[in-house]
Amino acid sequence: MSPTTAIPSYREQSPEVAARFERLRQREVTLEVRRLGKVFDSSRGRVTALEDVSFSVHHREFTCVIGPSGCGKSTLVRILAGLETKTSGEVLVNGESVSGPGPDRGMVFQGYTLFPWLSVKQNVMFGLRMSRHSEFAAEREAREWIALVGLSKFENAYPHQLSGGMKQRVAIARALANQPRVLFMDEPFGALDAQTRGQMQSYLLDIWKNVDITIVFITHDLDEAVFLSDRILVLDANPGRFREMVEVPVPRPRSMEQMFDPTFLAARKHIESLIHPPAKDGGESREAPVMRLAKPDPDVV
Amino acid sequence: MAAPSILSGWFRVRQDLGHHRRLLLTLLSFLFPLVLWCVVSYVPWIWHPDVKIEVAAEREDVTTVFTAGDHVSKEYFPTYQEAVREENRGVLAAREAGESEGGFKRKNQKLLRQLAPVLIENGWLPYEEAQNDEAIYHLWRDLAAGTKVAESPELSDENLEIVRRNWEVMSALSPDFSFRQLPDTRLLKLVPQGKPANPAYLPAPGEVIKTGWRDFTATPANEAATMKERYLESLGVIFRGFLWACVIGVPIGILCGTYDVFARLFEPFTDFFRYMPAPTFSTLLVAVLAADDAPKIALVFIGTLPHMVLMIAKTTRLLDPALLEAAQTLGANSRQMVTRVVIPGILPNLYNDLRILLGWAWTWLVIAELIGVKSGLTEFIETQGRFRNFDRVFPIIILIGVTGFVTDQVLAWLHGLLFPWEGKSGRMSRAVAAVVTWPARIVAEGARERVASAEAEREARAKLTKAEAS
Numbered sequence: 001m002s003p004t005t006a007i008p009s010y011r012e013q014s015p016e017v018a019a020r021f022e023r024l025r026q027r028e029v030t031l032e033v034r035r036l037g038k039v040f041d042s043s044r045g046r047v048t049a050l051e052d053v054s055f056s057v058h059h060r061e062f063t064c065v066i067g068p069s070g071c072g073k074s075t076l077v078r079i080l081a082g083l084e085t086k087t088s089g090e091v092l093v094n095g096e097s098v099s100g101p102g103p104d105r106g107m108v109f110q111g112y113t114l115f116p117w118l119s120v121k122q123n124v125m126f127g128l129r130m131s132r133h134s135e136f137a138a139e140r141e142a143r144e145w146i147a148l149v150g151l152s153k154f155e156n157a158y159p160h161q162l163s164g165g166m167k168q169r170v171a172i173a174r175a176l177a178n179q180p181r182v183l184f185m186d187e188p189f190g191a192l193d194a195q196t197r198g199q200m201q202s203y204l205l206d207i208w209k210n211v212d213i214t215i216v217f218i219t220h221d222l223d224e225a226v227f228l229s230d231r232i233l234v235l236d237a238n239p240g241r242f243r244e245m246v247e248v249p250v251p252r253p254r255s256m257e258q259m260f261d262p263t264f265l266a267a268r269k270h271i272e273s274l275i276h277p278p279a280k281d282g283g284e285s286r287e288a289p290v291m292r293l294a295k296p297d298p299d300v301v
Numbered sequence: 302m303a304a305p306s307i308l309s310g311w312f313r314v315r316q317d318l319g320h321h322r323r324l325l326l327t328l329l330s331f332l333f334p335l336v337l338w339c340v341v342s343y344v345p346w347i348w349h350p351d352v353k354i355e356v357a358a359e360r361e362d363v364t365t366v367f368t369a370g371d372h373v374s375k376e377y378f379p380t381y382q383e384a385v386r387e388e389n390r391g392v393l394a395a396r397e398a399g400e401s402e403g404g405f406k407r408k409n410q411k412l413l414r415q416l417a418p419v420l421i422e423n424g425w426l427p428y429e430e431a432q433n434d435e436a437i438y439h440l441w442r443d444l445a446a447g448t449k450v451a452e453s454p455e456l457s458d459e460n461l462e463i464v465r466r467n468w469e470v471m472s473a474l475s476p477d478f479s480f481r482q483l484p485d486t487r488l489l490k491l492v493p494q495g496k497p498a499n500p501a502y503l504p505a506p507g508e509v510i511k512t513g514w515r516d517f518t519a520t521p522a523n524e525a526a527t528m529k530e531r532y533l534e535s536l537g538v539i540f541r542g543f544l545w546a547c548v549i550g551v552p553i554g555i556l557c558g559t560y561d562v563f564a565r566l567f568e569p570f571t572d573f574f575r576y577m578p579a580p581t582f583s584t585l586l587v588a589v590l591a592a593d594d595a596p597k598i599a600l601v602f603i604g605t606l607p608h609m610v611l612m613i614a615k616t617t618r619l620l621d622p623a624l625l626e627a628a629q630t631l632g633a634n635s636r637q638m639v640t641r642v643v644i645p646g647i648l649p650n651l652y653n654d655l656r657i658l659l660g661w662a663w664t665w666l667v668i669a670e671l672i673g674v675k676s677g678l679t680e681f682i683e684t685q686g687r688f689r690n691f692d693r694v695f696p697i698i699i700l701i702g703v704t705g706f707v708t709d710q711v712l713a714w715l716h717g718l719l720f721p722w723e724g725k726s727g728r729m730s731r732a733v734a735a736v737v738t739w740p741a742r743i744v745a746e747g748a749r750e751r752v753a754s755a756e757a758e759r760e761a762r763a764k765l766t767k768a769e770a771s
Contacts, residue, residue, distance in 0.1 A: 103630075106631075118722075127632055158721070175631070
């Protein structure tokens, strides 16, 4: 119980962090979402997935979207990417209203979605070829993006020959090759093991540092959200509603060691309390029901 | 005691066996039916309810005529033999009594030919010369003199005796065949000879191979088609029918799987149409397209098309929709989604669908060849089946089976060659792919280098002009 007392408020920002947020706020708004709503009409009736969600993301900001399951975070990002239609509201990219998918908004999916019949290089070239780049120019650019994600050795491999983490790096390179304004990532590391996920998070921050890209990242992993983001959009469930936009007080550049910083823990604790509000009856009962087969052991507690 | 390792591990739920065991079982799965067939055919005390006639005899006043190769029941055969012996006793009795009833030249000529099947089987007389009386006459002489001894089939002692006796009579008149010089009185008939056999519908493997070889190599008389021509004709019909079905069916199937509008437009009727058996259209097709190959090709086409459309539509729908979404976020328009994602994405499965459909097309082929003017391999099966020459039918059935199987195996192997990204290709097909695509890769490499150098040069020049300008 003693560490909790040592944790400062998540609102306390060091002067450098506060100054950085001030500068970020001065930047142009890359993505703006106004009163977005989504209603699914199913045979069992109308289900409101999203209601009145508004927020904005500044240029080159890293924003995570987090919330309890069923809060519609995937629906939100699919609408933003244009894969789902919205029922109400407006989505603006660089001030222009968008609907439907377009190369200005890239997307990285949880399930990799690499084209299995194309080699790594051809996968990365896909978007470039769509926009009528010449084969040669596309190939040259693709090589650079592949080098950026560190897969030059594998440029001629087929996706089935790659590990999960490598596949997701190719997917990131493929999305970035189109040079979109915003990159949406829908739980991209959800299917990876913990170790690979940690590596991929560092990789992603490195890439973000080097590339002019604004990232909106969906996750259900608190540590991932706090580690990666500048700000975290917390959604409520049933229906999905805007809860809070949390500014992460952890200074940059980030590293894994910061996971135990007071600022990190503060942000994490606050978001956890938003997602899993403490039980109202004053602490849930921890006693397991006494079963006939229960066998207590003083060393096993 | 632990079971020896060779016996353990054959029955494990949902576990693959080792490579060697799999190979062994594959061989066994072919060997087992073959061995069963051989056992039933060659072990005389198993089954064998018939006698296959090797030497046949015509009887006086009996209209039922058996020829060599015919089957009679085991029970009836002794009666048949006895009847002929009885006739011979009559001939001998008449000869002893000095009666010389004449006018048997024609019958005696036929009687000489009784020996022909034995002569052919022993390899002394070509198959086509079963009525070459000169040759047969000399072979009677050789057998009587003992300079030739029949081995397979053998002549029974009884029949050998008859051959000698007859030759005595014949040689007294003429050393060579001449119709005029044939004895005018009755000769002795060879007593029917036979061996235990299974019913005609199950010829022994040896017979099948032998007749099959003969049929495949023979040039039939009166300008009938050779087996090779029939085979090519059948292949032509199935190939053209299937090709037309592909030309129409593959695009429609892909459209149905891609666009709901086409699915609703085509699929309900196709679904209905496939329940109308294709052969029911045969007379209609013959009426519309007249005889020749056209109605046959059309039947294969009609039989294959509906299944093809529905199967390919389903395959297309199985494509992971996330790939289409990914393509959309990468800026693909709807045409590019079809040409760059749907088509390459379904190709491996589409290919497998076509393999299955090609197997079905063979079924339609057999029916197709029976409509209008019968043709191809099926016509041969039909005709020979009617004469109960099943030993000539089996080779054709096996030929069709082997053709289908080999085609499918080759296509399956090509799958690995054509679609290396599936990760199922073996080392062999990868090596072949590498060799086959080598020239193309060299050319592409060269072109890429040329383009690269041209591009680099252009950039350098642009930089230079910029520098000059500044």
